[in-house]
């Protein structure tokens with residue numbers, strides 16, 4: 082049975098949660114690091130607020146400079162994907178529940194795990210708790 086889970090999770094709340102976890106020190110322009118911005122528009126598919134930087138005129142959103150850039154996922158899909166990966170749910174199931182392609186789920190999972198491993202090179206592989214914490218804290222990093 083596939084639960085309509087993304088329909089039940091609020092995108093506004095999810096966006097807030099992601100912003101706190103991806104940008105704990107506040108959202109800034111990825112190009113010039115300025116925090117001065119105005120709301121420019123909202124993206125159609127992911128329903129994200131797009132900002133225009135007042136210093137360099139660059140345009141960015143919550144996902145800019147993160148693994149989720151240009152994936153066209155709604156905030157609720159990103160939250161649930163992170164949760165699913167942390168819980169070790171199967172890619173097929175996640176793809177179905179979140180209406181995301183299996184390729185996207187596979188790629189993001191791989192990158193998230195690489196991030197976690199890169200930041201915890203000496204942690205034992207079985208230490209899932211540590212890995213999960215690291216993964217969440219650094220999900221916003223691209224490399």
Ligand SMILES: [Zn+2]
Nearest residue numbers: 110113134137
């Ligand atoms: Zn800027």
